[in-house]
Each structure stands twice: as C-alpha cells, then as structure tokens.
Amino acid sequence: MRQNLRVNGARLLARLDRLAEEGARPDGGVCRLALGDADKAGRDLVVQWMRELGLTVTIDAIGNVVGLRRGQEDGAPVMMGSHIDTVATGGHYDGALGVLGGLEVVETLNDAGVVTKRPLAVAFFTNEEGARFQPDMFGSLVFTGAMPLEAALATVSIDGRKASEELDRIGYRGPAAVGRPNVHAYVELHVEQGPTLEAEDFTIGAVEGVQGISWTEFTLTGQSNHAGTTPMRMRHDAGYVGAAIAVYARRLALEIGGHQVATVGALTLTPNLVNVVAERAVMTVDLRNTDNERLKQAERRLAAFAAETAAAEGVKLETRTLARFDPVAFAPHLVARVEAIAKELELPVKRLPSGAGHDAQMLAAICPACMIFTPSAGGVSHNIAEYTRPEDLAAGADVLLRLVAELAE
Amino acid sequence: MRQNLRVNGARLLARLDRLAEEGARPDGGVCRLALGDADKAGRDLVVQWMRELGLTVTIDAIGNVVGLRRGQEDGAPVMMGSHIDTVATGGHYDGALGVLGGLEVVETLNDAGVVTKRPLAVAFFTNEEGARFQPDMFGSLVFTGAMPLEAALATVSIDGRKASEELDRIGYRGPAAVGRPNVHAYVELHVEQGPTLEAEDFTIGAVEGVQGISWTEFTLTGQSNHAGTTPMRMRHDAGYVGAAIAVYARRLALEIGGHQVATVGALTLTPNLVNVVAERAVMTVDLRNTDNERLKQAERRLAAFAAETAAAEGVKLETRTLARFDPVAFAPHLVARVEAIAKELELPVKRLPSGAGHDAQMLAAICPACMIFTPSAGGVSHNIAEYTRPEDLAAGADVLLRLVAELAE
Numbered sequence: 179m180r181q182n183l184r185v186n187g188a189r190l191l192a193r194l195d196r197l198a199e200e201g202a203r204p205d206g207g208v209c210r211l212a213l214g215d216a217d218k219a220g221r222d223l224v225v226q227w228m229r230e231l232g233l234t235v236t237i238d239a240i241g242n243v244v245g246l247r248r249g250q251e252d253g254a255p256v257m258m259g260s261h262i263d264t265v266a267t268g269g270h271y272d273g274a275l276g277v278l279g280g281l282e283v284v285e286t287l288n289d290a291g292v293v294t295k296r297p298l299a300v301a302f303f304t305n306e307e308g309a310r311f312q313p314d315m316f317g318s319l320v321f322t323g324a325m326p327l328e329a330a331l332a333t334v335s336i337d338g339r340k341a342s343e344e345l346d347r348i349g350y351r352g353p354a355a356v357g358r359p360n361v362h363a364y365v366e367l368h369v370e371q372g373p374t375l376e377a378e379d380f381t382i383g384a385v386e387g388v389q390g391i392s393w394t395e396f397t398l399t400g401q402s403n404h405a406g407t408t409p410m411r412m413r414h415d416a417g418y419v420g421a422a423i424a425v426y427a428r429r430l431a432l433e434i435g436g437h438q439v440a441t442v443g444a445l446t447l448t449p450n451l452v453n454v455v456a457e458r459a460v461m462t463v464d465l466r467n468t469d470n471e472r473l474k475q476a477e478r479r480l481a482a483f484a485a486e487t488a489a490a491e492g493v494k495l496e497t498r499t500l501a502r503f504d505p506v507a508f509a510p511h512l513v514a515r516v517e518a519i520a521k522e523l524e525l526p527v528k529r530l531p532s533g534a535g536h537d538a539q540m541l542a543a544i545c546p547a548c549m550i551f552t553p554s555a556g557g558v559s560h561n562i563a564e565y566t567r568p569e570d571l572a573a574g575a576d577v578l579l580r581l582v583a584e585l586a587e
Numbered sequence: 588m589r590q591n592l593r594v595n596g597a598r599l600l601a602r603l604d605r606l607a608e609e610g611a612r613p614d615g616g617v618c619r620l621a622l623g624d625a626d627k628a629g630r631d632l633v634v635q636w637m638r639e640l641g642l643t644v645t646i647d648a649i650g651n652v653v654g655l656r657r658g659q660e661d662g663a664p665v666m667m668g669s670h671i672d673t674v675a676t677g678g679h680y681d682g683a684l685g686v687l688g689g690l691e692v693v694e695t696l697n698d699a700g701v702v703t704k705r706p707l708a709v710a711f712f713t714n715e716e717g718a719r720f721q722p723d724m725f726g727s728l729v730f731t732g733a734m735p736l737e738a739a740l741a742t743v744s745i746d747g748r749k750a751s752e753e754l755d756r757i758g759y760r761g762p763a764a765v766g767r768p769n770v771h772a773y774v775e776l777h778v779e780q781g782p783t784l785e786a787e788d789f790t791i792g793a794v795e796g797v798q799g800i801s802w803t804e805f806t807l808t809g810q811s812n813h814a815g816t817t818p819m820r821m822r823h824d825a826g827y828v829g830a831a832i833a834v835y836a837r838r839l840a841l842e843i844g845g846h847q848v849a850t851v852g853a854l855t856l857t858p859n860l861v862n863v864v865a866e867r868a869v870m871t872v873d874l875r876n877t878d879n880e881r882l883k884q885a886e887r888r889l890a891a892f893a894a895e896t897a898a899a900e901g902v903k904l905e906t907r908t909l910a911r912f913d914p915v916a917f918a919p920h921l922v923a924r925v926e927a928i929a930k931e932l933e934l935p936v937k938r939l940p941s942g943a944g945h946d947a948q949m950l951a952a953i954c955p956a957c958m959i960f961t962p963s964a965g966g967v968s969h970n971i972a973e974y975t976r977p978e979d980l981a982a983g984a985d986v987l988l989r990l991v992a993e994l995a996e
Contacts, residue, residue: 372816389815393861405850405873406798406942407781408966410840417851421833428827431819441814442826443856443863450853452802452871452909462861464814500861533815557817 183290185579187572190282194571197223197262197278198270207562208270212263212305213241213341218348220262224277224302231284233300237352240320240330241304241345244359247284248297249586254362254545255297256585258283258578260537261306261317268307269564271369271571275552277302279367279575283582294586296362303537304350310335318540320356327356357544363512363585364541366549367578369566371534373557380528381573383551384516388532388539389437389466390473390505396423396484400493402449402457414492417447417456419484426483427463430476437468437531438476468505468531505531506539512548512581519580525573534559550577592699594988596981599691603980606632606671606687607679616971617679621672621714622650622750627757629671633686633711640693642709646761649729649739650713650754653768656693657706658995663771663954664706665994667692667987669946670715670726677716678973680778680980684961686711688776688984692991703995705771712946713759719744727949729765736765766953772921772994773950775958776987778975780943782966790982791936792960793925797948798846798875798940799882799914805832805893809902811858811866823901826856826865828893835892836872839885846877846940847885877914877940914940915948918955921990925959928989934982943968959986 200223201209201216210216225243228235233245246255260276280300287294303321308314311333319325331342345351370376375383400414424442431440441464448458463480467473481497488495513529520527532539532549541547552574555565609632610618610625619625634652637644642654655664669685689709696703712730717723720742728734740751754760779785784792809823833851840849850873857867872889876882890906897904922938929936941948941958950956961983964974 370816371813372818373812373821374816374818377821391815403966404781404942404968405848405852406800406875407779407783407968408848408942409781409783410837410848412782412786412966415837415850417854418833418837421830421851421854424827424830425834428819428824439814439817439819441824441862441864442830443814443861443865444859445826445830445854445856446859447852447854450855452852453850453873454852455850456852464862466815533813533817557812557821559813559816 185575210264211310213344236354238354241350254360255299257299259301265309296586318537361545364547366538370551371559375553381525382520382527385549387507392465393500397496398459403455405453416459420459508548509546594984619673620719622753645763647763650759663769664708666708668710674718705995727946770954773956775947779960780968784962789937791929794958796916801874802909806905807868812864814862825868829868917957921957
C-alpha cells in the first residue's frame with residue numbers, strides 16, 4: 179500500500195452529517211433507537227452506501243449487517259465496524275464513526291485502486307446501546323455466540339415490542355447465517371466518550387481493553403429516630419453508613435490506583451427528612467478496572483468495609499449484584515500497532531482503557547480485536563452536545579486505514 | 588404540705604385515656620390537630636375537668652387556656668402546663684401528660700385539703716406541634732410576647748384556614764388579656780420523646796434546657812459524567828462531596844461530644860443513576876447542642892469542611908440556613924430541685940437536655956421554668972406507638988406535685 183494514502187476527512191464528515199439526519203432531533207441531537215423507524219432509515223442509507231461502494235451486503239437473523247469487499251484471496255475478512263443505533267439523546271459520532279469510518283477506508287482504497295490480499299468487511303451490529311432493548315450489545319453477543327439467537331429475538335423493547343417483530347417490521351431479519359463470515363481481525367474506531375484524550379492533548383487513543391464492571395446495590399436498614407432527642411451512640415443511621423460507604427469507595431479507587439474507578443451515583447434515603455435519622459438507604463456502587471484481580475480486590479474491600487460499618491452502627495446490610503463483567507483485553511499486537519501507526523502519522527497517541535462497553539469486546543472472544551479512540555470534547559457523550567473535531571475524526575480514520583490495510587496483507 | 592402526699596396514678600391514666608378518645612385513630616393513635624374539631628372536643632373536655640376541679644378558666648385571644656386555683660395569698664401563680672394538640676399520627680402522652688398531670692396535682696391537693704400560699708395554674712397552649720399551623724408553639728410565643736398576636740391570628744393552616752377563623756369557629760378566641768396571668772414559675776411534665784431514660788434505666792429526667800438548633804441546606808453542583816470513562820482525578824462529583832459532609836458531621840458530633848448531635852437526614856442526588864457521576868446533591872445538616880458556643884463551633888467547622896471539600900472537588904457550594912434557634916437553659920435552681928425531689932422519692936433521675944422544642948422554652952423567657960421528663964418506650968414519639976409505663980407517668984406527676992407545692996410556698 180502506498181505510504182501516503184489518507185482518507186478524505188470532508189467525505190467522512192459529510193456521511194456522518196447525512197446519517198445524523200435520520201432520527202435528527204430538533205435540538206441538534208439524534209434519536210435512532212434500535213429497530214425503530216429512524217434506525218430503519220439509517221440502516222437503509224448505510225446499506226445503500228455499502229452497495230454504492232461495491233460491497234456485498236449480508237444481513238443475519240438479528241439484523242447485523244456486513245458489507246464485504248473482495249480481496250485478492252478468499253478467506254476470513256479483516257472487519258471494521260461498530261453500531262448505528264443511538265440513545266434517545268445521542269450525538270452524531272457514537273457508533274456511526276466506526277461504521278462510516280470503515281466506509282471511508284473502503285472508498286479511499288477504491289479510489290486508489292488498492293485491492294488487499296484478504297477481504298475487508300464493514301459491519302454494524304444491532305442494539306449496541308441497549309436503550310430500547312436489554313441487554314445492550316445483543317447484536318454482537320449473538321454474532322459471537324455469547325447469546326442464543328432465540329433469546330435476543332424474544333427480548334421486549336421499552337415500548338413493548340418483541341425484537342423479532344420489529345426486525346420483521348423494518349425488514350432487517352435477514353437470511354445470512356449468524357456468526358458469518360468468520361473474522362480474521364476486528365478493528366473498531368470510536369469516540370472516547372471520556373475526557374482523557376482531550377484533557378491531555380492526545381489525538382489517538384490506543385485502547386488496551388474494556389474495563390470490567392461490577393455494580394452492587396446496598397440496602398441499609400437502620401432505625402428512624404428523632405434527630406434532636408437521639409444521642410449519637412444510640413443511633414442506627416442508615417444514611418450515615420451509606421455516606422461512609424460512598425466516601426470509602428472514593429478512597430478505595432485512589433488507593434488501588436491505575437485504572438480503578440468507583441462511583442456512587444445513586445443514593446436514596448428514607449424518609450429523607452431534615453430532622454429524622456434515616457431508617458433506610460438504598461445505594462449503588464459502580465466499580466471498574468481493566469485488571470480483574472484488582473477489581474476483585476476492590477469488591478472484597480468494599481464488601482468488608484460495608485459489613486463492618488453497618489455492623490458497628492447496628493444497621494442491617496443487604497447486598498445485590500446488579501451487573502458483573504470481567505475486563506476484556508484487546509490483542510496486544512494490535513494495540514501496539516495502533517500506537518505505532520499513530521506515531522508514524524505524527525499523531526499524539528496514548529494507551530488507555532475503555533470505560534464504556536463496545537461491540538469490540540464481544541468480537542475479542544472470537545478473533546484478535548482492538549479499538550481506536552478519537553477525543554470527545556469535554557468527555558461528553560450520550561448527549562446531544564457530543565462533539566469531535568473534524569481533523570480528529572479524519573486522524574482516527576487514517577489510523578484505521580493503515581491498520582486494516584496491514585492486517586489484510 | 589404532708590410529706591407522704593402522692594398523686595393517684597390510675598386517675599391520671601384514666602384522664603389520659605379519656606382525652607385520647609378525642610381524635611382517636613382506628614390504629615390506636617391520636618390525631619388532634621390544632622384548632623380542628625378533635626382539638627375543640629379535647630379542649631371542651633379539659634375545660635370541663637378544670638371547672639369540676641374548681642379552677643377559674645380564662646381563654647386568651649390565641650386560644651391559650653389557663654385554669655387558676657386560688658392560693659392563700661394573691662399574686663402570680665405557679666403554672667403547670669403543656670399542650671393538647673397532636674401531630675397527625677400522635678400518641679396518648681405528648682403534651683397531654685403535662686396538662687392532665689397538672690390537673691392530677693390539683694385534684695390531689697383538693698383531696699388533701701391543701702391550699703398553697705401562692706395560686707396555682709394549669710395551662711394549655713395553642714398549636715405547640717406546628718403540624719397544622721406554622722410556626723409551631725405560636726400559643727406560647729404569643730403568651731410570652733415573642734410573637735405578635737396579629738401575626739399568629741393571620742397564620743394559615745395546611746388546609747387553608749386562618750387561625751383567627753378557626754378560633755372563632757371552635758369558640759376558643761377568648762376575651763382574656765394575652766400574657767396574663769403573670770407567672771411566678773413554670774413547670775412542664777412531658778414524655779422524653781427520646782431513648783435515653785429507658786435505655787439507661789432512669790425514671791425521671793431533670794431537663795437542663797432545650798438544645799439550640801441549626802439547620803443548614805447545602806446544594807452542591809458538580810458535573811454529570813460517565814462513571815466508566817471519567818478518571819477519578821477529573822471528576823466533579825457532587826455526590827461524593829455530599830457523602831463526605833455527612834461523614835464529617837458524624838465525626839464533628841463525636842469530637843465536640845457532650846450533648847452535640849449532628850444528623851444528615853436528607854440527601855438527594857441528581858440524576859441518581861448507577862453509572863453517572865452525580866451532578867447535583869441537595870442535603871440538610873441538623874446540628875443541635877445545649878451550649879451555644881459549641882453549637883457555633885460545630886457550624887463553623889462544618890461550613891469550613893464543606894467549603895474545602897467542595898473546592899477540592901471543583902464543585903460549587905451554596906448554603907442556606909433553614910432554621911436557627913439558640914439553646915434555652917432552664918432555671919438551675921429548679922433543675923436542681925427536680926433532681927433532688929426525684930432522689931427523695933427514690934426515683935432514678937438523670938440530668939439531660941431536651942432535643943425537641945417545648946412550650947417551657949418560651950416560658951423560660953418570662954419566668955423561672957423547668958421540665959420533668961418521663962421515659963418514652965424505645966424513644967418513640969410523634970407516633971401511634973408512643974408509650975410510657977403507668978408507674979412512670981405517676982412518678983413524673985409525683986415530682987411535679989412536690990416541686991409545685993414547694994414553689995407555691
């Protein structure tokens with residue numbers, strides 16, 4: 179491949195803007211919930227682009243769409259991809275960048291007359307966001323065999339529709355075999371959705387993996403008491419124990435360090451009155467780490483602190499696991515190539531983990547996979563204000579182009 | 588006075604039970620909201636009992652009722668009293684004990700043929716609870732001159748009625764001059780409404796004063812961020828700052844010690860989601876102490892900690908004072924006499940502060956005043972399950988009898 183080959187940033191941006199018209203919100207954002215009318219319109223548009231670029235389009239039974247570009251040889255393609263569904267208050271880039279970045283790579287190669295040795299593919303997977311159907315990412319879960327097709331088809335949307343019926347309705351319950359084609363390697367370009375690259379002046383993120391997630395709900399039951407007449411030593415204050423756990427979660431994240439994060443985003447007191455000691459507190463703790471051993475350590479220490487603090491206060495503690503996913507490590511040689519290619523292109527690059535889930539973590543179970551991040555202004559995503567500078571979008575697609583071209587030789 | 592004079596506990600209990608029929612709830616509790624129909628029925632009953640005991644009943648313009656018992660000499664009476672209104676889910680004893688305990692003292696003296704040198708009085712003050720009209724205790728506030736009569740008359744109930752109209756409607760806007768008679772000393776028998784006496788096996792509380800109250804609302808505004816993608820050092824977590832303030836409030840109470848209490852009873856996060864760093868926290872801190880200097884110290888230290896912690900996290904702090912009352916100290920010689928009389932009667936007695944507000948704190952501004960506490964089972968009050976053992980009720984009335992008889996000589 180010619181070393182100076184670059185994508186056309188303006189063309190990529192034009193496709194991103196055009197796709198954002200499907201499901202456009204009056205406020206400038208995008209609402210393209212999985213398998214809804216706007217998603218159908220977006221799918222139709224992307225499929226049309228795929229065909230215009232000469233790709234052979236296949237659609238499987240859960241609506242995953244793959245556009246295949248022939249190589250000099252047959253065999254498993256190098257796949258680029260992501261998703262085109264959005265949350266209800268989404269922006270222009272989350273998901274769309276990985277898919278349309280893939281199309282831009284194809285068009286750049288087409289224009290240059292380059293035919294790679296291996297085939298290439300551009301894919302978009304159904305319901306990555308999970309905003310309309312649970313679980314999220316069921317398209318890539320089914321693609322990789324991690325979830326039975328029937329289970330995904332039977333899921334019911336927040337508006338009461340079965341996934342199977344919605345696929346039929348919008349015409350995306352396709353005939354292609356699930357899990358085909360076999361994938362030689364998978365590369366997903368995506369906006370960071372976090373503040374790190376922008377804050378530290380990096381253009382490219384070489385994503386080392388996806389953080390493991392541990393969500394725990396604590397229900398603390400103490401005793402409702404008069405805030406004036408109850409001496410401190412006689413209290414069974416569920417609110418105090420909840421606050422102590424929240425403060426400890428912060429301390430734990432700082433002590434474990436590295437990529438460990440800890441968040442108490444939800445805490446509800448009952449009766450929640452100024453002059454009544456709280457009888458009940460229900461709270462969540464969100465722990466994430468790329469290192470599963472450290473994540474387990476965080477879980478153990480948190481559970482021990484919660485149990486001790488509740489016991490010392492005479493408060494009953496109930497614990498429920500809301501979610502638990504092991505971390506996913508991307509293929510080290512691919513992560514190293516993302517980093518090296520960015521440097522070759524003189525793009526400031528940083529290794530970092532993904533704090534959010536992505537289709538790439540599912541694909542990592544069946545082939546070498548990696549991700550390329552571009553900066554998110556202010557770290558904002560899942561928000562109509564989501565923004566990435568055009569030059570950064572193009573830079574990400576350039577890295578994608580080089581990496582995919584390499585992997586296809 | 589004969590040393591062996593004792594109240595009739597069964598008669599006191601019978602009056603408490605009879606009054607509890609007015610506003611009785613199906614669940615065994617009492618709902619006798621100030622100036623409502625049940626309050627009128629309760630007032631009529633107590634006024635009838637006053638007259639049957641030979642008291643001269645006067646009613647002032649805010650509905651405070653005083654029953655006067657002549658002494659051997661004229662002059663300012665020694666007053667017993669409390670209130671007969673309740674909260675919506677009240678019990679049999681809160682307020683009623685101080686009034687009916689006073690009637691029991693009168694009847695015991697009547698039966699024994701004792702006429703004290705000074706006159707005696709039994710009073711009940713309007714709207715102590717504040718459950719129907721704000722502010723609470725407006726009857727004793729007006730009686731002592733701390734609130735203008737017109738302001739109290741103009742207050743509007745939670746159900747939209749003016750106090751003046753309700754007084755007219757139930758026939759308790761009386762002709763007596765407000766603030767009359769002058770009071771020589773005031774003694775209020777009341778249930779503790781806290782757990783201390785029961786938990787430590789005391790029968791009598793010699794109440795040293797009423798805690799000062801400081802209620803502060805903190806509004807913390809940070810930034811809503813993704814719990815996975817936002818590194819700890821880049822967070823502006825309003826929920827963390829709120830939790831840290833709550834934990835500090837506990838530490839502050841323990842460090843200051845004595846009668847200092849601190850409660851974070853209300854804390855509300857926005858958006859209150861498991862995977863979103865809280866943008867906003869609104870919380871209250873309730874600080875109380877009998878010592879105003881220590882209470883001020885607690886306020887200062889809390890404010891400093893909140894400001895430092897919010898600044899370190901990059902979170903905006905807004906502070907609003909919701910309520911602030913200085914502590915009230917009861918007359919030391921009366922507190923000492925309550926303690927001494929209880930010991931003479933071989934009743935286990937403990938000095939303690941009142942964590943709740945009482946009419947006695949208003950009366951303390953115009954005369955030597957004190958309170959006698961009896962135990963509350965489980966510290967429960969403002970609750971249909973409120974309970975004090977009959978022998979403890981009688982014990983409290985015995986102390987009241989001795990103290991009032993002494994003060995009237």
